[in-house]
Amino acid sequence: MEKFDKLSGIAAPMPLVNIDTDMIIPKVFLKTIKRSGLGVNLFDEMRYDRDGNEIPDFVLNKPAYREAQILVAGDNFGCGSSREHAPWALADFGIKAVISTSFADIFFNNCFKNGILPIVLPQEQVDALMKDAEKGANARMEIDLEAQTVTSSDGDVFHFEVDPHRKHCLLNGLDDIGLTLEKSASIDAFEKKMALERPWV
Amino acid sequence: MSPKTLYDKIWDAHVAHEAEDGTCLLYIDRHLVHEVTSPQAFEGLRLADREVHSPDKTIAVPDHNVPTTPGREDPAQMTEESRIQVEALDKNARDFGIHYYPVNDIRQGIVHIVGPEQGWTLPGMTVVCGDSHTATHGAFGALAHGIGTSEVEHVLATQTLIQKKSKNMKVEITGKLKPGVTAKDITLAVIGKTGTAGGTGYVIEYCGEAIRDLSMEGRMTVCNMAIEGGARAGLIAPDEKTFEYIKGRPHAPKGGQWEQAMEWWKTLHSDDDAHWDKIVTLKGEEIEPVVTWGTSPEDVLPITDVVPSPEDFTGGKVEAAKRALDYMGLTPGQKLTDIKVDAVFVGSCTNGRIEDLREVAKVLKGRKVADGVRMMIVPGSGLVREQAEEEGLAEIFQEAGAEWRLAGCSMCLAMNPDQLAPEERCASTSNRNFEGRQGYKGRTHLMSPAMAAAAAVTGHLTDVRELT
Incomplete structure (x- = not known):
């Protein structure tokens, strides 16, 4: 997995609440057996008309936000389907962090597995960053995972919380499976115990 | 011993390893797999030269892509991409030796209907699937939730998930439902009240007379939509209806193991004075269609x-x-x-x-x-x-x-x-x-x-x- 430590980038404002994973990547694009190449279809039904032409009003089609690396989004971002295609599409487009007041649980987990940092901040701070994002391409936000801060283009600094284990994995680009396999002895011991206590499983 | 919720009890019974910061390896008893969210996970195993840790606890069925019209075994009924996904699942099931219900098997169906029907889903289990509606299995008093494809690969390789514990939320539906009101109305009414993010960070236990009165089918409908309320999982404590439903199903325990299982299953309920982080109550008689x-x-x-x-x-x-x-x-x-x-x-x-x-x-x-x-x-x-x-x-x-x-x-x-x-x-x-x-x-x-x-x-x- 790609490491995440510091990021300085353009943030695109998406104030809509309850942006679901069907919006992020519609199901027609789930028929792939690969992880890559989904960025072109990120937010497909909001981004293109039926003939495949870009809808100019959609934020990521606007010249200022075509290179966005951060999304500032409305509440409950990533709700709905568990599809990891959603963070794959975001990452493939180039989005490395999403800021919102809350995220749906499965999407939140999926982000960390793909080098994307989801940041939860209180409403008034998200509102401030949303306004900042609306300024366009000259307003670059900075995110420092080690320090756990988001800095607006005006220099306002907001502190965020992140789970220490996840932070460690993201900072170092660690592979979960490799880490877990180091604890095989614990898993084996648990299975031996269960074979006696719950043999029907 | 301090009083526990049903979620606490199932959680505690599945922690294979706990780190100092509370990050746990949660052991997974059943892993359900379908064709859309698994191909990349199996590909990951192959690339790393890893095996499926417990093929006997892994059950696969194609459901998302399959046509529902007669003659669907004919590949021409599927788009090229859908056919490739279903064929990939066929191959992965065969190569890794996991349980499989192919399209032409009478037992094929939606993964969350097949699991309970075949007796794979049992009280007190941990059940995961790369599908958010895995919450359905909570109707049996199993801790069941959806996971992403990276986690599918993690469970395939290790039979565990890296997890931190969620908070406990009780949703109580008191009294009786009026005629014409069903389990679906309950679950939608709860989401209407709490919102789609109201359950974020929680595992919900549904309880109360109106829940107890539901059949197992109705309970599955209620738990199925726990995810739409934002919860990691929905649970209903097992009771006689649960045991009756399970008994005799192909993969349910038999004989002495049934007795042994029942002994544990009967302890799977929240203690009276258990701690709840959030409580929501609806009056059953006030729920409308x-x-x-x-x-x-x-x-x-x-x-x-x-x-x-x-x-x-x-x-x-x-x-x-x-x-x-x-x-x-x-x-x-x-x-x-x-x-x-x-x-x-x-x-x-x-x-x-x-x-x-x-x-x-x-x-x-x-x-x-x-x-x-x-x-x-x-x-x-x-x-x-x-x-x-x-x-x-x-x-x-x-x-x-x-x-x-x-x-x-x-x-x-x-x-x-x-x-x-x-x-x-x-x-x-x-x-x-x-x-x-x-x-x-x-x-x-x-x-x-x-x-x-x-x-x-x-x-x-x-x-x-x-x-x-």
Whole structure:
């Protein structure tokens, strides 16, 4: 997995609440057996008309936000389907962090597995960053995972919380499976115990 | 010992390793797999030269992509991409030696219907699947939730998940339901009250008289939509109905193991003085048959109500409501019962079980699907289909003019050919009314099977209690 430590980038404002994973990547694009190449279809039904032409009003089609690396989004971002295609599409487009007041649980987990940092901040701070994002391409936000801060283009600094284990994995680009396999002895011991206590499983 | 919730008890019984910061390796008892969210996970195993840790605890079935029309074994019925996904699952199941129900097996169906039906899902288990509606299995008192594909690979390789514990939330439905009100109305009414993020960070336990009174099918409907309320999982404590449902199923424990299992299963309930981080209570007798009007499952109203106005909301929901009304083609103040439908979909892991089909048959018997309405009834599994045919339900459906299909996810998410056309409006027993969910620009109203059947015969959203 790609490491995440510091990021300085353009943030695109998406104030809509309850942006679901069907919006992020519609199901027609789930028929792939690969992880890559989904960025072109990120937010497909909001981004293109039926003939495949870009809808100019959609934020990521606007010249200022075509290179966005951060999304500032409305509440409950990533709700709905568990599809990891959603963070794959975001990452493939180039989005490395999403800021919102809350995220749906499965999407939140999926982000960390793909080098994307989801940041939860209180409403008034998200509102401030949303306004900042609306300024366009000259307003670059900075995110420092080690320090756990988001800095607006005006220099306002907001502190965020992140789970220490996840932070460690993201900072170092660690592979979960490799880490877990180091604890095989614990898993084996648990299975031996269960074979006696719950043999029907 | 300090008092525990049901969730606490199942959690504690599955921690294989706990780090100092509380990060746990949670042991997984059942891993369900379907064709859409697994190919990349199996590919990951192959690239790293890893095996499936416990093939005997891993069960696969193709459901999302499969056509529901006769002759579907013919590859020409599927798009090239769908066929590749189903064939990949065939190959992965074979190569890694996991349990598999292929398309032509009578036991094939929606993964969340097949699991309980075959006795794979048992009380006190941890159950995961790369699908958010894994919450369904919580009806058995199993801790069940959806995971992403990276986590699918993690479970395949290690039989564990890296997890931190969620908080405990109790949703109590007191008293009795009124006639015409079903499990679907309960679960939608709860989401209408708590919102789609109301359960975020929690595992919900549903309890109370109205929950206890539900059949296992109804309980599965309630837990299925816990995810739509944002919760990691929904649970219902097992009781005699649970044990009765499980007994004798192909993969349920037998003989001495059944007795041993029952001893533990009977301890699987929340202690009286257990701690709850959040409690929500609804009075069963106050729940009405409900429908959704918008594009989020929290957009719930009693069928007797009218379409709301954006001004009825606050914060970010004002813009969301405007967008939803525009998308749905609705006008504030319009009576919900005046909304005409073009299509009716009965099925999905929410409402594709035998009891749901019986409810539909009760309404359709002696009636016809309204002119200009297309009704599709898709059983949740081949065995549900077979039972519905034995009970004469299929005949009622066909006489009414509904299409009687083969098992699969079908138009719940429209990954197969079963889709709405742009601006087509559907009364649906599924779980999500998101934009484009049932087809590009399609418009979905969620409701119970009985309410969907009522809409089919009248051609508009209808209070099923008024069809006598």
